[in-house]
Amino acid sequence: MKRAKIKSLDAINRQVLKSRINIIMLIIFLLCLMLIFRLGYLQIVQGDEYQEEIENAQYVEINQSVPRGEIYDRNGNLLVGNESQPAIYFTRHRNMNTSEIMDVATELSGYISMDTDSLTLRDQQDFILRNHRDFVEDLMSDEMTLLEDGNISNDDFNSEFYNRADAEAIEGVLNDEDLNILAVYVEMVNARELHPVVIKNEDVTEEEFARVNSALEELDGITTGMDWERHYPYGETLKTIFGEVSSPDEGLPRELVDYYLSLGYTRNDRVGKTYLEFQYEDVLRGKKEQVKYSTDKSGRIINQEVVRAGSPGDDLYLTIDIELQQELEELAEYHLTSLRGLAEEAERRNSLNGDFEYNIIPEFMDSVVLVVQDPNNGEILAMVGKQINEDGDVVDYHYAGLTSTYVAGSSIKGATIATGYQNDVISVGQYLVDEPLSFSGSPPKRSFFNQDSQITIDDQEALMVSSNVYMFKIALALDGIEYGSGMSLPSDIEEAGQTLRNGLNQFGLGVSTGIDLPNEATGLAPELKHNPGNYLDLAIGQYDTYSGLQLSQYISTIANGGNRIQHHLAKEVRHSDANADGPVIKSFSPNVLNTIDLSDAEMSQIQNGFYDVFNTHDESTNRYGTGWDAYNELEPKAAGKTGTAESYRDGEPVLNQTYLGYAPYDDPDMAFSVIFPNMPYTIPFFPAQYFGADVIQKYYELEYGQDEEDPYEYDISEFYPQLEYGSYD
Structure with a gap:
């Protein structure tokens, strides 16, 4: 009889090790293969989609003032035109918080005078909460103690302040300088990132325009330019029939928001509200310019490039004589x-x-x-x-x-x-x-x-x-x-x-x-x-x-x-x-x-x-x-x-x-x-x-x-x- 061969322990160990290495190599190969397929899928199949996302992050169609088309009568007489006027804009950079916006508003308020009549009670209450803590503590001394001891939340404290600080209670707290700062801040705080908003475009004096221009390097996000307003050479004649256009502050009118959003407008676009301005919005609206922004790691704008210039809307000629x-x-x-x-x-x-x-x-x-x-x-x-x-x-x-x-x-x-x-x-x-x-x-x-x-x-x-x-x-x-x-x-x-x-x-x-x-x-x-x-x-x-x-x-x-x-x-x-x-x-x-x-x-x-x-x-x-x-x-x-x-x-x-x-x-x-x-x-x-x-x-x-x-x-x-x-x- 032949004697059976018996593997030594070392041989068995070597065989097991070899098998394990083969398995690991197979796994590595499969992982590499999966990675190659995934990279190919991302680059070939979804490459255009991701490239579009990258471009969308860089190219922003901004609401820079683009004049509407003008309206003429049948004989070429101008009925509704555009009157250019100097304007001051603010562009909110990425990650800009409200404290930074308040700092810019405070600085800008030293250069321009704002209309403060439209400030609401809530606007003034919020400003007092942020900037006049002594007044708040005097008015809310008991609640302040409860807040510090953790017995009420900050929201509860603020809610009670809004109830108690009525117009009579806060009268005289804000001086003219405070109100001017607040008026600037209110225009700036709701701005979307990288979308310019108008801070002031009515009654901008030559002195204000020049002073802001000279200080642009110090005013983060502030720029100057020209805006427009509709003007009517024939006064009130047919003005109602011509219709109205929303203001820069108003943007899309509340009653027409859903309609215009469905057409691809943004909420701060100026649009026709009534009659001919509304009826022929697609004709009269201008094309907004497209801008490519460059930002640093903090989100601050360091450069901008106009990719597509804006253009005014087309002109509408009427049958009216x-x-x-x-x-x-x-x-x-x-x-x-x-x-x-x-x-x-x-x-x-x-x-x-x-x-x-x-x-x-x-x-x-x-x-x-x-x-x-x-x-x-x-x-x-x-x-x-x-x-x-x-x-x-x-x-x-x-x-x-x-x-x-x-x-x-x-x-x-x-x-x-x-x-x-x-x-x-x-x-x-x-x-x-x-x-x-x-x-x-x-x-x-x-x-x-x-x-x-x-x-x-x-x-x-x-x-x-x-x-x-x-x-x-x-x-x-x-x-x-x-x-x-x-x-x-x-x-x-x-x-x-x-x-x-x-x-x-x-x-x-x-x-x-x-x-x-x-x-x-x-x-x-x-x-x-x-x-x-x-x-x-x-x-x-x-x-x-x-x-x-x-x-x-x-x-x-x-x-x-x-x-x-x-x-x-x-x-x-x-x-x-x-x-x-x-x-x-x-x-x-x-x-x-x-x-x-x-x-x-x-x-x-x-x-x-x-x-x-x-x-x-x-x-x-x-x-x-x-x-x-x-x-x-x-x-x-x-x-x-x-x-x-x-x-x-x-x-x-x-x-x-x-x-x-x-x-x-x-x-x-x-x-x-x-x-x-x-x-x-x-x-x-x-x-x-x-x-x-x-x-x-x-x-x-x-x-x-x-x-x-x-x-x-x-x-x-x-x-x-x-x-x-x-x-x-």
Whole structure:
């Protein structure tokens, strides 16, 4: 037998050691392999992401003042510009604490004077807690002992101090120097790291600017530069419509924070807050400069480099004609104050003579609204609103054409006629009898021009004399009803009411005009279901409410032959150019919202009726168009529609007077709407229609060079004797 080989102990130990070394080497190899894979993954797969993080840490888009784009009128006149002004900025470096900020504020306060009126009580309390410990200890001696003994927390101590140190308790503690330091500190303390904030940009004197400039090396984070503020070469004219821009202190307005943050803005960005500045923020905003900062180990800025220069926003050119706007503002003020004066004199005479059975309240006659546009493309040429305030001063009310709505009266009857055509309840030239309408259980309804007769008129003459009855009969026919004396009104007019409303809506009445401004009012459209009397009133403009813009779009749709064109104030956008008009980036073309489904004959019949309103006196019947007195002598001829609607103010009956028109009647390039709300409830109506005639005349003067004429002169001696007690049943 062979003897089995037995390994020596040393051999076994060597084998075990070798195995262990192999295992360790395998582990080391695997670890190295994992490291190589990890490095490759970080460099190849995630390298761009980390590089972006590094760049983002170095490149900061800062809120350095970049001017907004400017706003011009259609002829290149500057309406809203930028006024540069010296400014003092602070940039908070990384890791800068509040104590360091207070030190800088204290030093800077020796160079500039701040407005301290806006400092809050809490601001002053915090400053006293930090810098006036003697006062704090005297006021809070017991609490100070408890704090030192550890029986109350520092938060509890501070909370009690805020409760006890009211305005009266701290009066006189802070001197003017303290308040100035605090005002500087408040502007600085909320600054984000590496994002400059304005410390002072209003009323910075040359001396202050020079002194700060000379001490910049000593003032950590302080720089100087130029800022801007909006300025308005035409004063208050259309200033509300232009809108507001937030201040450097305000940044994103509280009510718009979420909206602007969603678009990538930062909280301290200056943005458009209202109207055109808000609507065209994307056009007017400038591009902020991008800066690369270099910092030391402590986070202090040691160098900065502009990577991308800032640039101003693009310029916005409007459809507004500022010369026409200002001329019409003067006219509006003249007519409003003249009519108020006419009412005051009529009231005075009535108080002496007792001629009338009703009140004339001049204070109610406090506003007028005017919109002028090109009917062919939707361009707004002027938006005028004037109002007499409680002090008797005339102030601008330009936004009223956008935000205020009124019952308009008979001026909307062209849309009622059109709805009758479209629903085959009347045809062109159809005759109906205008007569007092008698309904069971309801007071009679009649036309103003015909109180007690039966007069056969067609659709064209119905517009000329403003027949209510013609419109009532159309409304009844829309519900499948033919009028009969003493009949009962239908109990449910919901379907017919919607048909009639849709007919008015197609002209822009009761719906958005598409104007490029926020907060457009579309008017009130109360329920129409079991109220047939209100349904009939809707047909003559006595139920729903409309704005000046809606009435202007309606008359323009008739003027241009049936296209309802979207309103707009923006004409074009141009690149900003300090030396000349920049190149056009975008032009705003007409946008047809809908086309009225009428034949040429039907549209012409409505236009003919509107011509008659302003120009026709039928000698055979001695009937006049309702606007004949004011408009018949205009050359070239105009066309339009008048309206008077019953309303109430403070429980007193009043009349809204509306006047719509376009000119020249056969090839119009202007259309207008006028609203005089809350006029006295009298017959004849107060002669506000002359304002519309003066608007057309002024347009001809400016656009065609016609001879200038004086505006209509109101004469109480001629008007007062005509007044009678009003009845509009």
